[in-house]
Amino acid sequence: MSVQGSALRGLTLDLDDTLWPVWPAIARAEADLHGFLAIHAPATAQRFDTAALRAIREQVEREHPEWGLDFTRMRLESVARALTQCGDDPALAVPAFEVFFEGRNRVECFDDALPALEALAARWPIVALTNGNADLARIGIAHHFVGVVSAREFGIGKPDPRAFHEACRRVGAAPHEVLHIGDDWALDVVGAHRAGLHSAWVHRAEGHPCRPDADVEPTHVVRDLTELATRLIAQGRG
Ligand SMILES: [Mg+2]
Structure with a gap:
């Protein structure tokens, strides 16, 4: 499944281990x-x-x-x-x-996280989709997001499709118009795939990525968020 940046109407974004090491x-x-x-x-x-x-x-x-x-x-x-x-x-x-x-909430973001978040937020509405209890306002990045779906408040977490669909609802787009970004294969990539979203797997580790589910293919596999933002924005202009 591939998606052009121009067809994307919004993003959902994992927090822990995607924006900062938890x-x-x-x-x-x-x-x-x-x-x-x-x-x-x-x-x-x-x-x-x-x-x-x-x-x-x-x-x-x-x-x-x-x-x-x-x-x-x-x-x-x-x-x-x-x-x-x-x-x-x-x-x-x-x-x-x-x-x-x-x-x-005194997290230290990965070097690429904030510049990429800023660039992506300027082009697409972003909803945080997290199973953790990070507080975006305390961290100081809430202004980049149009909403948050946390497992604690919503009552259902990833990889349940209902968590993804709630995040899409808050983005204001259908699942097939939304790209979910995250680091966890099962929660983020497989979860997004089963919920009908596109997926970007942020695989920061060295070495060849291990993909346990051969039937699930992420839309993007990237080393960091700079690589993803560059790719999405280039597609959006294409
Ligand atoms: Mg994570």
């Missing part, structure tokens, strides 16, 4: 959260280091599959649980999460 931000946020506990709930901080807190967070996720992709709720519950176990006030989970969330 794990460094999560690690910073977990360290900040632990720092908060060390001051306000020292018993909890002493008993649970960041790895132990992450283990509780993963335990909560396993126990509550019905919470879906609501990572905020899982993090809050896990911190409250740690506080309770140590005799500290579980209500401290709320300000502790705020400290975590501040760190989680």
Whole structure:
């Protein structure tokens, strides 16, 4: 499936690991959260280091599959649980999460991300489509987007076609007129393909891309967003 830039009416864009590497931000946020506990709930901080807190967070996720992709709720519950176990006030989970969330949104974009985002946003409406809980306003890039579909707020995440179709609705175009951009093969490329969108796979890793599904062919495979923006804009002029 190929699409000319001129036929494109909008873009949907993954966030984590497409615009910035997510794990460094999560690690910073977990360290900040632990720092908060060390001051306000020292018993909890002493008993649970960041790895132990992450283990509780993963335990909560396993126990509550019905919470879906609501990572905020899982993090809050896990911190409250740690506080309770140590005799500290579980209500401290709320300000502790705020400290975590501040760190989680202190992302460092890939060098190519912001110039490409700016160039693409000047030509097409862009809707963020994320399973994570990044906050575009806090990050300072909300003005490049016409909307956000997050799994937490919408209740359904990628690769479910309904998440893609909701994003297309907010773009104001039909799925076959929209290109989804993302780094994750299963969530972004296969998900977009099954929902009837075009797809751009941002494959930043070195080496030959491994494509597990031979029957799914991304519309574009690119090393970074500069390559994609250059290609789309050239097609749009062609
Ligand atoms: Mg991603």
